[in-house]
Amino acid sequence: MDESREVKTSPKPKAPKKTKAPSGGGTKYAGCADGDCKVSFSGSVTFSLRKWTVSASVEDGGVRVQLIKPNGLGGGGGFLAGPGCAVELHADGGGRLGCDNPEAKPEPGGYVVRLLKLDGDTAAIRAMVG
Numbered sequence: 001m002d003e004s005r006e007v008k009t010s011p012k013p014k015a016p017k018k019t020k021a022p023s024g025g026g027t028k029y030a031g032c033a034d035g036d037c038k039v040s041f042s043g044s045v046t047f048s049l050r051k052w053t054v055s056a057s058v059e060d061g062g063v064r065v066q067l068i069k070p071n072g073l074g075g076g077g078g079f080l081a082g083p084g085c086a087v088e089l090h091a092d093g094g095g096r097l098g099c100d101n102p103e104a105k106p107e108p109g110g111y112v113v114r115l116l117k118l119d120g121d122t123a124a125i126r127a128m129v130g
Contacts, residue, residue: 029045029047032050032054033050039125039126039127040123043057044058045057050129053067053070054113055067058118062118063080064078065077065087065125078097080113084102084114085099086112086113086114088101090107091109091130108130109130110130111128112126113126
């Protein structure tokens, strides 16, 4: 065999290892891991908020939201009829749903989800855990 034609092959480089997303549920909403974020979506969305799971969907001219504790028990939610409306749940299990408290902040152990914008089937919400 003619050695001038011999082709030397080098080992293929290994593909870089994929790293896990930051602790935010492994979603594109990893910024919600700190317990306060704004999320824009069309139709519906599910994301982690600290260790809770938030589900929101545009339906019947508003947004239905639900927050579920990590163990699947408890949580709550409600229907946000328009921008400025919020659902507040307290650590003691109490809560309120309304459109008259635009500056509501969650108390320790509670949460607030506020509808910021609604346009057809596109919405923006702010979710906060105390």
